Structure formats: C-alpha cells, structure tokens
Amino acid sequence: MKVQVLEWNAVASWHWDLKVDDSGVADELCGICRVPFDGTCPSCKYPGTDCPLILGDGCTHNFHLHCILKWLEQDTSKGLCPMCRQVFVYKRIKNMGTSEELHNLQVLIEGHKAMRERENEENEFDSFEDDVRMTD
Amino acid sequence: MSRVKRIAKELEECKQDSHSGVSLKLNNETDLTHLTGVFKGPPGTPYEGGNFQVDINVPSEYPFKPPQMKFITKIYHPNISSVTGAICLDILKDAWSPILTLKSSLISLQSLLQSPEPDDPQDAEVAKHYLSDKKGFNDTAAYWTKIYASDVDAGQAELSDSALYGIDNDIVVQFENMGFPRDKTIEVLRRMGIKNLNSVSNKSETENKILEELLKECQ
Amino acid sequence: MLSSELISSIIPTPNLSDINAGELENDISIIINWIKLFPQPIAEPTLRVKSAVKSVLKDESSQFQFTKLLNNSINENFQLEGFHMDGMNICPDELQGADLATVISRVINTKRFYDNLLISLNLNLSTSCLNLYKKNINKNFKLLIGEEVFLAKIYTYFDENFLRLNSFHDFNIILMLQFFEAIEMKNELNQILINILIKKIKFYINENFKLAWSVPILHTLNNFIEHQIYSNIDFVLKSLHLSIDMNDLIKIGYNELISLRINEIYSIIIDYPKSEISLVELNRCLNFQNSDNFDPNIEFYQRNKLVENFSDNVNKNLLNAGINTINLIKTYIKIIKSFLILDPKGVLLDKVIRPVRKYLKTRDDIINKLVLGLLNKEPELVELSRELQNTEKSFKLFKNFDELNDLNWVPDPIDALPDFKKFKINDIIQSLISIFDSKEIFIVEFTKLFGNKMINSEEDLSVILKMINLLKLRFGKNEFFNLDIMVKDFINSRSNRGMVDSTNLNCLILSHLYWSDIIETPSFTLHPSLLLTFQAYNEMYKRENFNRFLKIIPNFGTVKLSLEGKSYNVPLDKASVILMFHDNNEPVSVASISETLNMSEYFTNKILEFWVSEGILLKITPQLYASNE
Numbered sequence A: 001m002k003v004q005v006l007e008w009n010a011v012a013s014w015h016w017d018l019k020v021d022d023s024g025v026a027d028e029l030c031g032i033c034r035v036p037f038d039g040t041c042p043s044c045k046y047p048g049t050d051c052p053l054i055l056g057d058g059c060t061h062n063f064h065l066h067c068i069l070k071w072l073e074q075d076t077s078k079g080l081c082p083m084c085r086q087v088f089v090y091k092r093i094k095n096m097g098t099s100e101e102l103h104n105l106q107v108l109i110e111g112h113k114a115m116r117e118r119e120n121e122e123n124e125f126d127s128f129e130d131d132v133r134m135t136d
Numbered sequence B: 001m002s003r004v005k006r007i008a009k010e011l012e013e014c015k016q017d018s019h020s021g022v023s024l025k026l027n028n029e030t031d032l033t034h035l036t037g038v039f040k041g042p043p044g045t046p047y048e049g050g051n052f053q054v055d056i057n058v059p060s061e062y063p064f065k066p067p068q069m070k071f072i073t074k075i076y077h078p079n080i081s082s083v084t085g086a087i088c089l090d091i092l093k094d095a096w097s098p099i100l101t102l103k104s105s106l107i108s109l110q111s112l113l114q115s116p117e118p119d120d121p122q123d124a125e126v127a128k129h130y131l132s133d134k135k136g137f138n139d140t141a142a143y144w145t146k147i148y149a150s151d152v153d154a155g156q157a158e159l160s161d162s163a164l165y166g167i168d169n170d171i172v173v174q175f176e177n178m179g180f181p182r183d184k185t186i187e188v189l190r191r192m193g194i195k196n197l198n199s200v201s202n203k204s205e206t207e208n209k210i211l212e213e214l215l216k217e218c219q
Numbered sequence C: 001m002l003s004s005e006l007i008s009s010i011i012p013t014p015n016l017s018d019i020n021a022g023e024l025e026n027d028i029s030i031i032i033n034w035i036k037l038f039p040q041p042i043a044e045p046t047l048r049v050k051s052a053v054k055s056v057l058k059d060e061s062s063q064f065q066f067t068k069l070l071n072n073s074i075n076e077n078f079q080l081e082g083f084h085m086d087g088m089n090i091c092p093d094e095l096q097g098a099d100l101a102t103v104i105s106r107v108i109n110t111k112r113f114y115d116n117l118l119i120s121l122n123l124n125l126s127t128s129c130l131n132l133y134k135k136n137i138n139k140n141f142k143l144l145i146g147e148e149v150f151l152a153k154i155y156t157y158f159d160e161n162f163l164r165l166n167s168f169h170d171f172n173i174i175l176m177l178q179f180f181e182a183i184e185m186k187n188e189l190n191q192i193l194i195n196i197l198i199k200k201i202k203f204y205i206n207e208n209f210k211l212a213w214s215v216p217i218l219h220t221l222n223n224f225i226e227h228q229i230y231s232n233i234d235f236v237l238k239s240l241h242l243s244i245d246m247n248d249l250i251k252i253g254y255n256e257l258i259s260l261r262i263n264e265i266y267s268i269i270i271d272y273p274k275s276e277i278s279l280v281e282l283n284r285c286l287n288f289q290n291s292d293n294f295d296p297n298i299e300f301y302q303r304n305k306l307v308e309n310f311s312d313n314v315n316k317n318l319l320n321a322g323i324n325t326i327n328l329i330k331t332y333i334k335i336i337k338s339f340l341i342l343d344p345k346g347v348l349l350d351k352v353i354r355p356v357r358k359y360l361k362t363r364d365d366i367i368n369k370l371v372l373g374l375l376n377k378e379p380e381l382v383e384l385s386r387e388l389q390n391t392e393k394s395f396k397l398f399k400n401f402d403e404l405n406d407l408n409w410v411p412d413p414i415d416a417l418p419d420f421k422k423f424k425i426n427d428i429i430q431s432l433i434s435i436f437d438s439k440e441i442f443i444v445e446f447t448k449l450f451g452n453k454m455i456n457s458e459e460d461l462s463v464i465l466k467m468i469n470l471l472k473l474r475f476g477k478n479e480f481f482n483l484d485i486m487v488k489d490f491i492n493s494r495s496n497r498g499m500v501d502s503t504n505l506n507c508l509i510l511s512h513l514y515w516s517d518i519i520e521t522p523s524f525t526l527h528p529s530l531l532l533t534f535q536a537y538n539e540m541y542k543r544e545n546f547n548r549f550l551k552i553i554p555n556f557g558t559v560k561l562s563l564e565g566k567s568y569n570v571p572l573d574k575a576s577v578i579l580m581f582h583d584n585n586e587p588v589s590v591a592s593i594s595e596t597l598n599m600s601e602y603f604t605n606k607i608l609e610f611w612v613s614e615g616i617l618l619k620i621t622p623q624l625y626a627s628n629e
Helices: A065-072 A099-135 B002-016 B102-114 B124-132 B134-149 B169-177 B182-192 B203-217 C004-010 C023-035 C047-057 C060-081 C092-096 C100-120 C127-145 C148-160 C171-182 C186-209 C218-239 C246-270 C276-287 C296-318 C325-342 C347-361 C366-374 C379-389 C391-407 C428-433 C440-455 C461-475 C477-499 C528-544 C572-579 C590-596 C601-613
Strands: A003-016 A053-055 A062-064 B022-028 B031-040 B051-057 B068-071 C505-511 C548-563 C566-571 C617-621 C624-627
Touching (some): A062 A065, A065 A099, B002 B102, B022 B102, B051 B102, B068 B102, B124 B134, B182 B203, C023 C047, C047 C060, C127 C148, C148 C186, C171 C186, C186 C218, C186 C246, C296 C325, C325 C428, C379 C428, C379 C461, C428 C461, C440 C461, C477 C505, C505 C548, C528 C548, C528 C572, C601 C624
Antiparallel strands (some): A003 C548
C-alpha cells in the first residue's frame, strides 16, 4: 500500500538554543528580569525576534538584550556580568538585536572598559606615590 | 513597570517557598514598592530565637539599583546601627547585582548576623565591644534579641538598662551606692566606653576617672 | 406654676346655682333664667329682668361676668342634652339614622339661633363680650361636628353625591359649606374631600391600569383627573373659598399609580422590553413635582418601597437553583436596562443589583456563558454580542454622562449607599464583567477560546481580529497582550509559508509560553517519515533564525494523505499509524506500532479500528493488522 503525504499543516513551538553552563543545565530564566528567555523582557510586547537574547562569551550567562543594556547603563555595574562578575563580553550573532541596540551595547561596554582602565592607572599612581613615601 | 512586575513575581515565588525561613509582605496591598521582610535569627548566634523585621523600600530603578533596607527590630550588631537600624552590607550598596532578589538580600542579611564584619562597622560602639569583649558582646546581643526580637512579650522579660548596653551591673550598683543616679552612671560609663572593671589593669585609677566624670555630670 | 387648668381643676367653674348673694350675681341669674325659658318663645321681659339687664350692662366688668356665666350655662346644656331646637333634641347618637340634609339644616338653624341670640334680646354687650360668646358657641359646635359619626356621615354624603356635586345647587350644601367655614372646620372638610378624591382616583387607577404596562396611560389619567374629578369638585371648592391645585390632584393620582406599580414592579421588569413605556411613565410619576408642597420624604419612601418590594421578589423568584444561568443573565440585563429608565442616576439599580451580582458569581458556568454571549455563540444571549458590537452607543452613553457630570454637578442622591459610584453600572457589559473582582478571569477565557480557534484553524483570522478589537474597547487594550502574541505568531507563520515552498509542510510556529493553556504534553511520537520532513523544515528555520529551533507539537495539526486513490485529512496520530503500513504488505502488530510511536496500546487500537472502518486496514487477529489490498 502507498501512503502519500500531500500536505501537512503542523503546529510547532520555537525555542532559544541556549548553551548549557558548567553544571550542564541551561538557565531558563533571564537572571535580570526573572522572565523565561522564551518570553519577553518587561519592556517588550512580543518575544523572539523583537526581544532577542545576548549570549555571554567567556562566561556562560545569557540575558535578554534589553535587560543587559539597562544593567550596563548603570555606573555601578562596572561593565560586569551580574551573575559571575567577570567583565561582560558577548557573542556576536547575526540578527540578534537591531544594529542600533548592538551599537549601544558596544558603546556601553567600551565606556566601562575605559573607566576601569582609568581607575587602574590611578591605583597604580597611588601605589607609586605610596612607594615614594615608603622610600622617603 | 518592570519594577512592579518583578516584585510581583518575587512575592509569588517567596510565597511558594516556605523553607527559606524568610518572608515578605506588602505594607499596603496597593503599593508594591514598600514591603516588610521577616527572618529568623540564625541558630548558634546571639540572635537565635529572634524574629527580625526589615523595612524594604524598592527604588524605581530596581532591579538595576539595590532595594533600601533597614532593620525595624532593634538589633545589637557591628554592621547595623543600634539606633536607626541602618545596615552596612556591600550587596545593598556597590556590590548589588540585578540577579539578586529581595529574598536573597534578606538571606544575605541573615548570614550577616552569622558572621559580622567588625572591620567595616556601621555602629562603632558596638564594633568596639565586639572586638574587645566577645563574650560581653554576645551577652548583650542575646539580651537585645530577647528584649526586642522575641515573640515573648517584652513586658514579661525584665528590662535591664545596664544589660542593654552590655555594662556589668556590679559597677553601676557600686556607683549607685555612692549616691549617683543609675541613669547618669550608665550614661557616663557608655560615654567612656567602659563595660566592666574586671579586665581593666589599673582598676582604681579607672574608678577615679569614672568618679570624676560623674561628679562633673551631677553638679 | 399655676395654670388656668390647674386652678379650674381645684376650684369648680361657678354657675348659676352658685349665685345667691350680691346684686350683680342676682341680676345675672335673673337674666339667664329668663333666657333659659327658650326654646319656648321668649317671653316679654319683666320689669325685674329689664332692671337686671340695665344693671348688668352698666359696665364692662359686669358684662364679662355675665358672658362668662352665660357661656358656662350653655356649655352645661350642650354637654347634658346635645342641643335642641324647636323642641327637638339632636344628640349625636341620633345622627346615624337621620337624613343628613335634615340634620345639617337643623344644626345650622340652631347655630343661627345661638349666633343671633344676644342681638335678638337687645342685649347690647360690648364687642369683646360678643366675641367671647361666639367663640364659645363655635367651640361647642366644633365638638359636636368633630364627632367621628358626624364626619363619617358627611363623607358618605359627598361620596354618594360626588358626580352631582357641581350641578347640585342644593341649599343645604351651600349652607353646610358656610357652616363649616363658620365654625372654622374648613380643614376637616378639606380632608374629607381629599380622602374622597383619593378614593375615586385610586378606584379608577386600579380598575383601569392594572397590568396595563405596554400602553401609555398618563395622558388618560390626567384627563380623568381634570375632567371628571377636578371639574366636579370645583364648585364645592369655590363655595368654601378653598382651592386645590390641579397639580396636587395629579400628584395624588401619580402617587396612587406609583403604589400600584410598586406592587407590580417585579413582573413589569420581567416583562421588559414590552413594559418599557410603563417604566418611562413611572419615572415621570416619581419625578413629578407639584407646585410648592413637594415632600422629599414621600419620594424617599417610594424609592425605598420600590427597592424593597423588588428585592423581595428577586429573592423569592430569581435567586434560586431552579433558574438557569442564561435566564439569570437575561434578567440581569433587564434589571439594568429597566432600572436605568426608572432612575438614570443608577442609585436604585445599585441597590437592587447587588444581591443579584453576588448570586451570579456563585454560578459555575457564568464566565463561560458570558464569554459565549459576547462572542455571539449563544443565541439566547445575542443581546450581549449586540452590545459588544455597538461601540458607538457605549461611548456616547459615557460621553453624555460625562458632560452632565461636568456642567451640572449634583451630589449623590441622599438614598445612595455609601459606596455608590456614579455611572459604574450604566454599561451592561461593564456591569457583568465587574461582578468579578478582576477582569483576568475573562481574559483567560477569551484567550483560550481564540487560541483554540487559531490552532485548529476554525475561524477566519479577520473575524478573530475584529472580535479582539471590540473586546479591547471594553476590557482595556493592554489586557490582551497574551492574545496579541498568539495572533502575531499566527500571522508570522502565515507569511512563512511563501518562504519555504520547497516542502509540502506548513507550520504554525508558537511562542510556547503564551500557549501553555492550550498545548498539552504530547501523547505520542511522530512517524519517522514525518519527523524527517519536520527536521528538514527545522534546519531551514534555524538557518533563518539564528540560535532558535523548533519543537513539533504532535497533538495539533492535520495531514492530508492520499490512500488507495482517496484523500484523507486526518490528525497526526492517525497519519502516523497509517504510515506504518506504507510500502508494507506484511501484517503489523499493535505492539510494534505502539512502541515506534510511543503510543498507548489502547489508543493505537482505537486508531487502527478507525482505519479498519474506513476499509483501509484489515484486522487479522486482535494483535495484527494489515493493509486491505
């Protein structure tokens, strides 16, 4: 007997493909807004393309793009990942976020980087001064 | 908007979790930004047996800025003001991260009770007590817990003004017998940072100094 | 403190028998004895009487003394014997049997006699003394007339002769009216007349307007009052120098009508909209204000009574298990519509609707019925969907109320309940929704309903969108964010179709978090060949959507199959089972299908039986099936 499929109207669901972390479990919630990644951040209406994720590079932590943007806008964030407090670096993936959003993200990350470098210099200077005082 | 949504979520999660020993409730059903947190004093510490209430104010930038917390229940702890309840804890300041929650902040407070950081004090007098006389500190902290943080009606526990400041009652009685009012004596001893005379090397000299101060005070 | 009553109770009033000494007392006694000769014709005064009169009249104080004693003597007479005239005693007891006209004329004659007595005797008393005397006479008559029996007689007389009053130029009536006026009992007569009018009007209303809810009647009632009541009493009133305002009569009529309608109110509202005109007219009656004797207490009382009566009936007849939910909702709508006619401010509605709302909430199927009604899936509640479609009306309604509110602010009516909110319940849908503390329960229901329609392709998207927009107007735009996401999934998936035309697979791609109430955990795995097709599709999807992948939801969707020259449109489970027989003429065991498709044997069997009934498969043994070639 021949069974031929002429047409198939299927129903499926989409999911973010999340990398598993060290413990082998993929986090399902955005740590910042505590909403599942497959849902929207608090300021978006539609999930998915409109409310993309940003994947940490180096650390395995992921966030809604809009959530991490808001966090990095804070001076107190110092450009660190909210989860592991390493300097936050992200994976560049095509079509994840508008070019404007990605540009803003880049500017924020670089701003924090510059701030950190200035602080380091000051610290070095301070310790240099301390050294000078020591030798006096 | 994001603040309110998130607090609502946190409240829901907290309600479902009864194991943590930490609870949150709204001060007013229609306002999600003012809450009161309650947790138990950790066992094996002078705070054991106490229920501590914390006033929580959630800023509009939450969760990107930390919640403002302070103790409502009076507590004797180096990192908490014995007068205002203000808290010195890094995660409620610079070390805040949006992955922290109201519940996890309260748990951090709970562990702060377990391991005080006297080197970064909020209340200098208490910190000094902690560093100089650990046992005396523990007695006072336990006494405060009993008086202020226990379910037992405060009226039932006899309130002792000397114990409240960790001052050995014997010295107070000693000066009281000389005719000085009790409250003045305690005030002077507090000002001079003297809790007892047993550990002092030159006991009589210290006694004279106290006497001098008291005479000035009671002119 | 001493009062005149106190004194008189201690010291008895003097009368003739008390008089024995002193000249003045003697003279007075002589005169009064002489007067007492009547009712026989009064005799020519003797010299002694004449001299007594002279002495009594000589100064003011003697005159007063005389008048007082005369009055006392007359009072005693009245008390003992009623009053007589022409030798006849007309004690009040006798009034019952006697003809009123005769009695009245006799009373009037007697009154006249007394009124003129002093003058006819040429006793020139001072004006003050005459007044004192007259007052006393009036008092005595008033006491007599005030007797219930007498007034009842008057009432019957007017009642019986009512229709003839105006043409009835009977001497006695005019006299009687003058008489009532003379003894200052106009008010009592007026009350009698009003009572008669009320009786006439009440009778007319009950006789003609009971159950007459579908026709206007106020005009008829006004005519009756004006032409049959007012004009009949007009003459009587004029004669009495009394005036009853037409509007007062109309108010009397309206109050009677209100009482009647209050008793009928529950049936009237059940009869709505047929009874609409009676509600409009009842509202006019309730708000009718006659000239200046408007009494807010009456209005308050009527409104209270209306609410009380209706609520009693609601408790007895409506709020019980015997009434089905649809009828309850229908009645609820009637109550809102009709009470807003009765009282557009909504105060009465607010009161009567509360218990109904509380009760509706306890009905398990209420949400379901309301949702079906709103979406026009319940013919009995077509009114709800009509309301929903009628966006213009509801806006206008609100706007009007707003304007009214702004320009002419009035405080809440005094009988409003403390938590009464103005305009809260003037929209039927709003009112029904607000039975529940939150709208969410409806939103969830709508979301499920539309979700199911979309996932099963049961309704055209344009119809769904139109409905959603209407619902948004009522429930608020932001309440439907979940449904908005579902619709967007649906629209996006459609536009995907063109994109992947290389396969025969169309895929509805869901944002799963927002469909969680609809999608269930899968009960089987797809046939490998379908899985293969899906995987190819998934790869294509992944290429377009970085870092995203698809999961099939096997419980939904359909497959169009060609089988033995026939085509079938079946769900995925049926398709998966029959695909096990593709290119396979060997019998297949239930167990192996069940294992491959992760499907329970019970369920597998059921599907196999379906294909057997279609003539596609043959059941070889209970455990073995083969294609029917």
